[in-house]
Structures are given as C-alpha cells and as structure tokens.
Amino acid sequence: MARPHEWVYRNERWMYQGGRPNRMAAVLNRGWALLASLGLGPRRLVTLEVRGRRSGRRISFPLIVADWEGERYLVAMLGERAAWVANVRAAGGHALLRHGHREAVCLEEVAPGARAAVLRRHLQVAPAARSFVSVAHRAPIAEFEPIAAQFPVFRIRPRGAFASAGIPAPAEGVTHE
Numbered sequence: 001m002a003r004p005h006e007w008v009y010r011n012e013r014w015m016y017q018g019g020r021p022n023r024m025a026a027v028l029n030r031g032w033a034l035l036a037s038l039g040l041g042p043r044r045l046v047t048l049e050v051r052g053r054r055s056g057r058r059i060s061f062p063l064i065v066a067d068w069e070g071e072r073y074l075v076a077m078l079g080e081r082a083a084w085v086a087n088v089r090a091a092g093g094h095a096l097l098r099h100g101h102r103e104a105v106c107l108e109e110v111a112p113g114a115r116a117a118v119l120r121r122h123l124q125v126a127p128a129a130r131s132f133v134s135v136a137h138r139a140p141i142a143e144f145e146p147i148a149a150q151f152p153v154f155r156i157r158p159r160g161a162f163a164s165a166g167i168p169a170p171a172e173g174v175t176h177e
Contacts, residue, residue: 039099044066045064047060047099060098073110073155074107077126094159105158105159106158117144119133135147
C-alpha cells in the first residue's frame with residue numbers, strides 16, 4: 001500500500017505533465033497567487049509578477065521563497081521548462097514579488113555550481129517540489145551537485161541594490177503601477 005506522501009507526489013507530477021500545468025494545476029496556481037498577493041498564507045509563499053516574453057502582459061506565478069545563508073532565492077521546480085524562468089530571463093531579471101505588498105526586485109541567476117545547497121533548502125521548505133527532484137530532501141549536499149544544473153535558481157535582490165553597489169541594473173522588464 002502506498003504511503004500518503006507518495007500519492008501526493010504522484011498527483012503533483014500528474015498536474016505538471018510535460019512541464020506545463022494542467023487545468024487543475026492552473027486553477028490551484030491562480031488561487032495560491034491570489035492568497036500570496038493578499039498577504040495570506042505562509043510568508044514563504046509569494047506571487048512573482050513578470051512581463052510575459054511574448055505577450056508583454058504582466059503574468060503571475062505562485063512560488064516559494066527559500067532562504068539560505070541570509071539570502072532569499074526562487075527555485076524552478078519544473079527546471080528549465082518553467083515558463084516563469086524564460087520570462088524572468090527575457091525581462092532582464094526585473095520582477096515584482098507580492099505578499100501583502102509589492103516589492104520591486106531583480107532576480108540574479110545563480111551559477112549551476114552554486115545551486116546545490118539552495119536546491120536542498122528549497123526541498124526542505126517546499127514539500128510539493130520534492131516530486132520533481134530525484135534526490136531526497138535530507139540527502140547530503142554532494143548528492144544535489146550532479147542535478148543542480150537542471151533547476152534554475154535566482155537570488156532575490158532589491159531593485160535598488162544594483163544602484164547602491166554601482167552596478168548597472170539590467171534592462172527594465174516590468175512596469176510599476
């Protein structure tokens with residue numbers, strides 16, 4: 001007999017077959033994005049708003065923030081297939097995070113060699129992501145290193161952090177309301 005968590009993991013994979021959310025997942029994602037935008041739910045739950053690379057419209061995605069060594073990160077549980085990853089890259093990293101308020105951020109992609117520890121932390125704080133990763137969330141970081149390049153990771157930086165450090169910010173990708 002399957003353990004309860006195994007059913008949940010199979011269900012998660014079913015909702016994202018082919019790397020895209022099916023109808024049920026899309027409805028659930030809209031609900032989670034709304035809750036996060038309103039500031040409801042866990043503090044780790046945020047809505048990422050980014051300009052769509054094809055439509056130019058603002059698109060929202062519910063995500064979980066992973067904290068590691070004093071920094072905040074977003075991890076693509078679907079790997080390179082995640083639509084939000086392509087949109088963030090096309091927007092030059094510019095996005096908004098919402099959890100009760102809007103936070104203008106610049107998402108800085110982490111090099112594949114530095115992703116393993118963040119990926120492990122993400123699996124610890126986002127149990128739903130475990131069904132998409134072949135390594136157990138309690139495994140040593142060394143076991144994450146061979147697969148880390150498959151999962152894009154973005155460090156969350158306040159939009160103004162680039163100016164204060166004397167670094168030119170990437171091209172604007174999201175308009176402010």
